[in-house]
Amino acid sequence: MLSVLAALSLAAEAQVMTHRLVVPDIEGYLTLKGDMHTHTVFSDGNVWPTTRVDEAILDGLDFFVITDHLDGRHQKLANKGLFNCDRDESYRLAAAYAKSRNMIVIHGGEITRGMPPGHFNVSFVESDTRIGEEEDKYEDHFQGMVAGLKEARNQGAFTVWNHPHWSRQAPNGPVWYDEHTKILDMGLMDGLEIFNQFDGFSKEVFHWAMEKNLTIVSGTDAHKLMELWIDYGNGELRPCTLVFAKEKSEAGIREALDNHRTAVLAQHNVYGREEFLKPLLDAILQVKSVKNTDKKLTMVLHNCSCVPVILHKAEGFEDLGYTRDIVIGADSDYTIDVTNAEYGTKFTRKSITFGYEVRNFFTDADVNLKYTFTAALK
Amino acid sequence: MLSVLAALSLAAEAQVMTHRLVVPDIEGYLTLKGDMHTHTVFSDGNVWPTTRVDEAILDGLDFFVITDHLDGRHQKLANKGLFNCDRDESYRLAAAYAKSRNMIVIHGGEITRGMPPGHFNVSFVESDTRIGEEEDKYEDHFQGMVAGLKEARNQGAFTVWNHPHWSRQAPNGPVWYDEHTKILDMGLMDGLEIFNQFDGFSKEVFHWAMEKNLTIVSGTDAHKLMELWIDYGNGELRPCTLVFAKEKSEAGIREALDNHRTAVLAQHNVYGREEFLKPLLDAILQVKSVKNTDKKLTMVLHNCSCVPVILHKAEGFEDLGYTRDIVIGADSDYTIDVTNAEYGTKFTRKSITFGYEVRNFFTDADVNLKYTFTAALK
């Protein structure tokens, strides 16, 4: 039912500020949320650069990279010569708009070639125009890519091989070509995009990153309006790169990327190195209360994030009885019943240690995070 | 999209704790939210008493009154003699369940008669059974009502005339009969139910309460499951009585009721005395920031409650330019543009006072709250 106040003049400036992504900081680092891959009307997207800022605010991101295609072919096609500008204008417009809005926009671009070597993103650049001009000098895919990446590196860029698993370029799964080895050996590949909203997650690419010690990132690769790209109405969240940074700034993000301090949050799964996923889970899960009576011990866990946590009792804890499979929903509590080996006797120890496999946290392809935590008893 | 984690054993104890009603405390008092009128299977409702507790928690209430019909006719019909108990069992079951759940359940009952005088609720009672037995002695509506109310008064009850505007008993609007004057004169009518989820709000009843200095209350009069009674899916909130109390306790609620310190929140409108609605609005609206530049002055207001605030520029403020009609949504910000009489000149005073009529806050039938507030300029 609604207000019976009908005969009124009403004006409504609805200032929607729903921050959908919520992930806590971890011990020693801030947890910054970002999108490493976005497009605008200045290449082949169809939203204005400032709209990418609005969307990032609505999603609760801390930063994002504008990565319009920087080659001459895309630039010439971009809205049919409508614009009087160089290849850096989309970044400038977004950054100017973001300034007063507490959003970090990072200057980037996409080098777009056939496979091999495919597409690469460069970020923290000075001039897309100069990178594009270098790339444009070569018709050959590999030569053009290397030329572009070298100019980007000269500008101090961070470089990522995008969506190696894109079905158009890898119809039967991602392939690591010799060209990729060469680019890696030249020091021109810093990271891998293990999740992309077009093709989802690739466990092969995730495994490559772990094996070769590369930084993992995620990008929406959004060309259209985010509301048409993420199914918010059905509860979908925008995928994001989690960056564990020493400070909230461009420099802080860059330092973390350079040191592989990232994780990827996508479709309710988290991918990353054990050394970050453990403290992340420590921050996400909180023991809210413990009740130890003669009859039983119950413990309430709280999940303070937007990520559900799916736990399965690990082997090696057979002497302790507790629910084998639980899901602690986003921003929810869960009550765990615990029993002694001698069912029904009271716990007299000072603390209990629980062991779980985390079914939606991965430290490598198909490898679940092992997680133990200890709750004190009074 | 959803997790690709498919092959898993998942268990989910969903502990939903959505507190839908949010209203801040006011200067000097706690703002407690309650429902003064509910039924269970122990009269003619069809939910178990503990379900009323669960619903109240989900709605964010601080208290509610169980007001099952206490007369013999209803008690005999109640589920066809299924129960072995007296007329106070619904209260006992709900109160026992509520104890560990931070919910206050108040012992009450409904005295149910034809019009005049209609139905009355009694709360803070000791024994519905004894009140019902007194009432049952008289077939005459007025005599039965007076007998019941007197016994309730002996027990120290607070008494309310329910839904004087119920269409069944008042098909063409509420009527104040001689019988009501008599009951009032006997000191047996403490309050009026100005909103009831069956028949909504009555401005006539609200006016009687203001005129005769009675306490105003609201009740859902829920017989069925609350989810079938309040249209949560379309954003409807449970109507409630706001009680401005010195402490969160049964005694605190009672002291506030006795001293008319209540308001009614229903269908996004608030009804009450000016002395409480003003501080309530002071607590609901917060000046978040003021920006005073050469070009213009903008002020961001925040509404920290679940109640939208609908403002219309009052007369007497013609020398100041600001939006005439605004709606500050629940839990939302609103940016107001303010201009000097000399459009475009900078404000040099130390503060600005704004005058509004509040279109959804009422201090009497069809009388909007007048509201001024002052924002400091730096």
Add this chain to the structure above:
Amino acid sequence: MLSVLAALSLAAEAQVMTHRLVVPDIEGYLTLKGDMHTHTVFSDGNVWPTTRVDEAILDGLDFFVITDHLDGRHQKLANKGLFNCDRDESYRLAAAYAKSRNMIVIHGGEITRGMPPGHFNVSFVESDTRIGEEEDKYEDHFQGMVAGLKEARNQGAFTVWNHPHWSRQAPNGPVWYDEHTKILDMGLMDGLEIFNQFDGFSKEVFHWAMEKNLTIVSGTDAHKLMELWIDYGNGELRPCTLVFAKEKSEAGIREALDNHRTAVLAQHNVYGREEFLKPLLDAILQVKSVKNTDKKLTMVLHNCSCVPVILHKAEGFEDLGYTRDIVIGADSDYTIDVTNAEYGTKFTRKSITFGYEVRNFFTDADVNLKYTFTAALK
């Protein structure tokens, strides 16, 4: 990610198609929903024209008008000379994108002057450029406006005085100046914008429209992303102009506008002429079932629209008992109890006629629609 050859190949297209606005056709006409007032980056808005198309689809509109400011001052300012184009480009981009998407985009523009005479929208134009050039010839507000409107009229435009109640131009309420009389007398004012998302509804402007027999319209006047402008998260709907058309086409919309066959739906209220509001309510409310027993008569009404219907029992129906105040929520059922004068006797007539005032349907300033309907009894 996209190569040049495949710039439109999308793999994962989340096709969110939530049609939020739902209003049925009425007897004899289609009910088309539209927004008569929108801006883009091509004047002082900050979204790309195709985004306005996406938003309109998500909102369930049938059409909208692009009304970028067409004067030289705004055009020069528009993104600081970034664009190589005339003043009609925003329309062209939106229309081309809309073509395959079942959305009608109408070519319009805004003539933007100080008060008097303020701002006017022109729609169904051929060339904003030519209108802007005519307007630009005059520094005087009135002369510039008339020059622009005359050129628009030459192109066959439909003309509307926008937001006469804009607080910036009418800080203490809307004023009808001599200049408006002159424009009206010259035949250059076809309609009035009675609702605008900045300043809400004005009952004064609505009354002028009824008095002077002008077409009423509504516009969001959106400059920013619609998601920042309409509070969807709190259930707000985009305000719209309802056009009762003979066919779904530009011509159909125009013919209806020319013949005043519109209503305005904004903030759950409907404003319009009785001759359209009555059949609209006939279409919105459906008698789903009638149950006539010895004890009572109950009737279930269904509301098949997104507009709640707020009814108050009218005078003159005192011999029939039925709930005095009801709200039939959007897309909801409501069960009405009806009783005879002799309470409890069975209805033996062939039909019953109910009389209501519709509290959220207005046929003039503060005038509620009178509504009667008849339900057949078996």
Add this chain to the structure above:
Amino acid sequence: MLSVLAALSLAAEAQVMTHRLVVPDIEGYLTLKGDMHTHTVFSDGNVWPTTRVDEAILDGLDFFVITDHLDGRHQKLANKGLFNCDRDESYRLAAAYAKSRNMIVIHGGEITRGMPPGHFNVSFVESDTRIGEEEDKYEDHFQGMVAGLKEARNQGAFTVWNHPHWSRQAPNGPVWYDEHTKILDMGLMDGLEIFNQFDGFSKEVFHWAMEKNLTIVSGTDAHKLMELWIDYGNGELRPCTLVFAKEKSEAGIREALDNHRTAVLAQHNVYGREEFLKPLLDAILQVKSVKNTDKKLTMVLHNCSCVPVILHKAEGFEDLGYTRDIVIGADSDYTIDVTNAEYGTKFTRKSITFGYEVRNFFTDADVNLKYTFTAALK
């Protein structure tokens, strides 16, 4: 509020009818959705039986079984002797209420013993009282269970071993004891509960069912209010048993259960035999359109259910290029790009066959459904 004579007259009945679970019928059968395991205040639950009916309607179920514990211990404890009734009253109350509401309530009960053999549900019974009395004769768990099951079988019951993986009775995973072999050999075990909202899914139990050719079912085992048990606010759906029936009736449900024509839908996964999961997916996924141009072929798939469909390209389709991993959201469209081996050439065949593994449809423990479908080209 209600007088005795009009105990069912409701004025404002908010009729919320959100049917959350949507699953289409399959070739040859109706798809009925049900909950095989629920409790009420008549054993150790805390909702009234009619509330279970209201919840089932809100969830979109077609049927559910009331399975209160039927032994003397639970019955004596049930609300401390408050009730004057036998052990079948909860069923009677729910069934009477459901009659006019298009909901099928099935008479059942739970036989509750230590492990082995644990808990069994019986449904389609005549008298819980008689079954309970038989069970009560034996203190020994196995003997008591067999006695109860035999009496249930005499009444024509359908019997299910509940939650073999309940962490309290199987702290380190489910164990099939000799006792279960005996019960199976006696013909007293018809089905297995492979999903239970307490302990989630067990792949071991699912495998037993497939191996031993038992009927698979799911139950919420709800004791508390469903809104506290299912996290609706976060998009969780009530788990259910899908019954592929020849008619919507108690007899139809029973015939399907007896012939193993069930599947389990829980936490966005579907478990069942290939012979039902294939037609189920055929009914869920619809080819909405196919566009075959010189450049590319695109196909729009629609998912008409509440179950997301998660597809992974199967091996053996390397000559055809199409997205390897897709998620077709509940009630959503998805556009698939398809390319020839010779990238960019037009398809000239009459049809295309796609091969997928369905990542959230399982035909045995960790075994994904293989699914191919063919789309005609014009």
